[in-house]
Amino acid sequence: METLEVRLGERSYPIHIGAGLLSDRALLESTVTAEQVLIVTNETVAPLYLERLKRALQARRTEALVLPDGEQHKTLATFASIVDRLIELRFHRDGCIVALGGGVVGDVAGFAAASYQRGIQFVQIPTTLLAQVDSSVGGKTAVNHPSAKNMIGAFHQPACVLADLDTLRTLPKRELAAGVAEIVKYGLIVDLELFRWLETNIERLAALDSGALAHTIRRSCEIKAAVVAEDEREHGNRALLNLGHTFGHALEALGGYGKWLHGEAVAIGIGLAAKTSNRLGWLSAADCGRIESLLRRAGLPVEADGVEPDAMLEAMALDKKASRHGLKLVLLREIGNAVVTAAPERSVLRDVLSGELGA
Ligand code: NAD
Ligand code: GLY
Numbered sequence: 001m002e003t004l005e006v007r008l009g010e011r012s013y014p015i016h017i018g019a020g021l022l023s024d025r026a027l028l029e030s031t032v033t034a035e036q037v038l039i040v041t042n043e044t045v046a047p048l049y050l051e052r053l054k055r056a057l058q059a060r061r062t063e064a065l066v067l068p069d070g071e072q073h074k075t076l077a078t079f080a081s082i083v084d085r086l087i088e089l090r091f092h093r094d095g096c097i098v099a100l101g102g103g104v105v106g107d108v109a110g111f112a113a114a115s116y117q118r119g120i121q122f123v124q125i126p127t128t129l130l131a132q133v134d135s136s137v138g139g140k141t142a143v144n145h146p147s148a149k150n151m152i153g154a155f156h157q158p159a160c161v162l163a164d165l166d167t168l169r170t171l172p173k174r175e176l177a178a179g180v181a182e183i184v185k186y187g188l189i190v191d192l193e194l195f196r197w198l199e200t201n202i203e204r205l206a207a208l209d210s211g212a213l214a215h216t217i218r219r220s221c222e223i224k225a226a227v228v229a230e231d232e233r234e235h236g237n238r239a240l241l242n243l244g245h246t247f248g249h250a251l252e253a254l255g256g257y258g259k260w261l262h263g264e265a266v267a268i269g270i271g272l273a274a275k276t277s278n279r280l281g282w283l284s285a286a287d288c289g290r291i292e293s294l295l296r297r298a299g300l301p302v303e304a305d306g307v308e309p310d311a312m313l314e315a316m317a318l319d320k321k322a323s324r325h326g327l328k329l330v331l332l333r334e335i336g337n338a339v340v341t342a343a344p345e346r347s348v349l350r351d352v353l354s355g356e357l358g359a
Helices: 025-031 046-056 076-088 103-118 129-135 165-170 173-190 192-206 210-230 237-242 245-254 262-279 285-297 309-316 346-356
Strands: 002-006 013-018 036-042 061-067 096-101 121-126 140-145 148-155 160-164 328-334 337-342
Touching: 002 210, 013 210, 025 046, 025 160, 036 046, 036 076, 036 103, 046 061, 046 096, 046 165, 061 076, 076 103, 076 140, 096 103, 103 121, 103 129, 103 140, 103 148, 121 129, 129 165, 129 173, 129 210, 148 245, 160 165, 160 210, 165 210, 173 192, 173 210, 173 237, 173 262, 173 285, 173 337, 192 210, 192 285, 210 237, 237 245, 237 328, 237 337, 245 262, 245 309, 245 328, 262 285, 262 328, 262 346, 309 346
Parallel strands: 013 160, 036 061, 036 096, 096 121, 121 160
Antiparallel strands: 002 013, 140 148, 328 337
16 A cells, blocks of 8 residues: 555545455544544445445444446435435434545535534545546535535535555446546646656556556645645645546536546546647647547547537636636647636637637
């Protein structure tokens, strides 16, 4: 097992990464110290891992809540169902919510932990690649609004993140690829070496090569932990982690939170951010090609068929980085060097979108 730290003063916490962690009773007992525990999971993950986790936590008073599966359930109604259960259980302020699942479970359970009695402890046990490299770290919790992704939420850091690499063995290939999109993102924003490593090794991730998974999960968490430690509440550089997300979140909302997986929408968004950067004379056409080729090799989509550019621009205007000064985008000066910048004129964006969306 390897352990990294997210350094946030008295709210610092460890990220444990390794195989077999879900069955490690000593680790779980030292991680989940509360007497009263609610495990929040979903109908897909529960049959795979809930009993194992309950066994490892048998010294605690543990209840479980099994949510329906899917991004379309990352809603206020699901959030309310968690709060209802906490009240039904007479859950105290010193209890702990354990999120067992992918980013959807982590985000909604985390938001419940952030809100219940103004904030209780929670622990993240991410079981998708995307959640292990991104969503379980950093304390962003949220649910979606029908028109806008992650629009209702809070910052609430977990007490610990426990990433068991063995859980990735049951993950469908499409979900694994979705996680790779966020790893490519880290290379693009700050780590040329990681990007080059992926260019040589990306197929090893789809093949579930343990060394490759451990390397990329650790490097991704290192990058995310450093960015979050410097800018927890996204007043500055944390926004870099949103490369491709302004486009991607708009696609997810337009697709009714079901057409593209989050990581797929991010992959398409990364391609659009690269094209926009090239259009501004920043990123070379050759580097745009390298990015697209890497995403394709990972099994990710790079085109969004059937989306109207104007509908896309309207949905993008709801992005959380937009202010009274207008929309902001994360763009690439070069591979490994991203900036947060005012979006180019609507006509430029419209041109890029018209060229790339297959409407
Ligand atoms: P997800 O949570 O929907 O999980 C993907 C699918 O895999 C689901 O069907 C799930 O039930 C299933 N699954 C989970 N673990 C499994 C396992 N081990 N074996 C088999 N199936 C398994 O999606 P995701 O990609 O994990 O997360 C996407 C969500 O994360 C989005 O809502 C996105 O907005 C959010 N996100 C949040 C942050 C953040 O900082 N909070 C960052 C990135 C993404
Ligand atoms: N996934 C973006 C962030 O955590 O800031």
